[in-house]
Amino acid sequence: MDVLGQLGPLGFASRLRRLGERLQRDASLIYKAQSIDFEGRWFPVLYVLKDRSYLSVTAIAAAIGLTHPAVNQIAEKMASHGLISSLKDSDDERRRLIVLTDKGVALAGTLQPIWRDIEEATREVVSIRSGDAIEALNKIERSLDEKSMLDRVMSRTRKRQFDSVTIVDYRPNYKRYFKSLNYEWLKEHFEIEQQDEKILSDPNGEIIKNGGAVIFALLDGEVVGTAALIKRSKTIFELSKMAVVEVARRKQVGRKLVLDIISRAKNAGAKSLILFTSPKLLAAIALYRSVGFGLTEDPGVPLPKYKRKTIAMRLTITKKT
Template identity: 35%
Template sequence: MDFLQQLGPVALGSRLRRMSEYFTSEAAGIYADYGLDFQPRWYPVFYLVAHRPGISSNEIADQIGHTHASVSQIVKELVRNGLLAMTTDPQDQRRRLMTLTEQGQAVLPQLRAQTDDVRRSMQALLTEADANLWQALDRLEGQLQQRNLRSRVARVRELREQSPVQLRDFRPGDQPIFRQLNEEWISTYFTLEAADLKALDHPEEYILAPGGGILLAEVNGQVVGTCALIKMADGGYELAKMAVAPAAQGQQIGYLLGQAAIQRARDLGSRRVYLESNSKLAPALALYRKLGFQDLAQPLASPYARANVQMELRLN
């Protein structure tokens, strides 16, 4: 898994840019294979003029969704290379109309043949990938036209800043509250075991130093919840030591901690998150299933006597 895949949807722009650069590079080679001295960035402008002779540069920009400056630059390049002719609109001297030159008309049949071959190849590629990418992009662009990304991020930020629950990483001095929250729930249902004490008394040594992490949830500056990610030998992470103070329950704190821990595992390049629990902890099991965890078919050896449920979440 490369870094952009690890980042997930937050890197959508970078992922699309990478794909765009790949297709642009491939397109340059394909034009050469067809004997066309043609730049990939010219294609939408040239092809639109071929279908609508006499169209203006402003109309081209509106049709293909590029900036007027970008279209003007491409038009100048096409004119300079003898593929487009630009004339003045007799009804509006400020308006420039585009048509193909004789050289452009000569290029058009081979360009159309190449376009048909590329279209069939792309349709086959999308079928092989089992992805209706074109429709998905249509829907995505439609949603962004209704509400742009900047306003969406602003709204999420507003909600986060208004939320009474704030998540943060473990800091020096957090060990006592980390132990207290976990000892409270474990002692209510079970007995503290040696594996518990090792992690709760020395979290820096047994959780953080090997590459794990600890997240804490605060309400009004008070730590009310926590969970840990413990690095496993297979490169995965164990979701462990999740606890929420009784007085703070009912605020979705466990769910927020779980989501953040799963995203942290993705950021660290993990392909799976594993956890152990007990069948008597029905609310906890419901939370894990809500987060996407599924029961393991074959149980693994556990250092905990109380662990009779084992689950995992596979990460893409």
């Protein structure tokens, strides 16, 4: 039972506050989902400072419509996170001037594309034609009940991140990345074994010349990920040796690599695409499941003889895949 909703105009102010708190919570979750240490309620202070040199607390409060104590509280939190610094005004020692640190300036740049995602999602929610403010508020809350602001923004963010990744074929000058990225990943989770070394040292001879492929993911022109498609038989191919640098994880790089490998396997005439992974790699397994892979006890080829525990997954390739 929504008591505030039943109050009509009497509950209007309380509902606006509730809505604001709801959106603030989602904003903080949006930043957290992208591993950014930033709270939604800090946004107006960061935004008003990003294009200015120094501003007093009073000037910030006037610019964003918050009270002096509220701005002070936000400023203290931001200062504790190294985002702003302050100094006394040379003209009036009673005044404190606030400025973004280098870390704060860098963060403001990082947040720009996320703010655009939030802006688009908010525009979608509030684009309601209604001459009645209460009915408009009803529609906004119903819209957010159907799909939260967090979900709206993250769907846009994932698409933007996915579109920013470029997949390229193997090139001799990229060979070192195939080895170094996989070495980094293996050392993080396991150990490098002889079978790993054999494939990683000669991707052209071990994979490409046998009918497979090695691909790389680029982000802003830099190699941030790699994966291989290994031909096991005429109809069975394997997704193998996928690795993404730590700073590019959770940015749709792995998903784009996997989908590209699936497309290549299908074009090569594969009936099934298999992979071998560790049961402890839960994030990777979740990604594979999301694109259609399932656990299998019969991958159609022998399991690799690694020291590390290995499970098999398979994707059946059809015309609809």
